[in-house]
Amino acid sequence: MTQEYSPEIKNRLKRLEGQVRGVLRMMEEEKECKEVVTQLSAVRSAVDRAIGFIVAKNLESCIREANDMGQNAEDAIQEAVNMLVKSR
Template identity: 70%
Template sequence: MENQEMNDYSQDMKNRLKRIEGQVRGVLKMMEEGKECKDVITQLSAARSAMDRSIGYIVAKNLETCIRSSEENGEPTDELIQEAVQMIVKSR
């Protein structure tokens, strides 16, 4: 599912990852301050959830671009869809 068009990740996607980076830094600070385990885990879970959504977003956008390109060229799209599913499964 490699496509040159998807090498230009949107600013929205970069901003999402910067927020996740901030969440992880916040978790490290919580650990350094000796915060409760429950609170640290809650924040780690939130960061993981944000990461999962980011993966889904990237795969979906890439799949959309690849399918449009394939359809324009009269190529089958079944393999693209299967590859996208595999990328999501591997990320779990």
């Protein structure tokens, strides 16, 4: 099934893109290592939240689809868990 991505998640990724550009700018300005790492940690956290959001929305869609077809959603749930584990 093809996933439709909402404007909300696209906006999250655009903000992430801006954060990464900000880290590059900090490096070009030769900012302290601690400041750069702090910002990179914030980027990583934001990426993790984006992954969780996408997986949750996909899972929600798969469960609805399984219910509509009278099927069990266990496979979709397991796949979502596997995606989250692999993303770490």
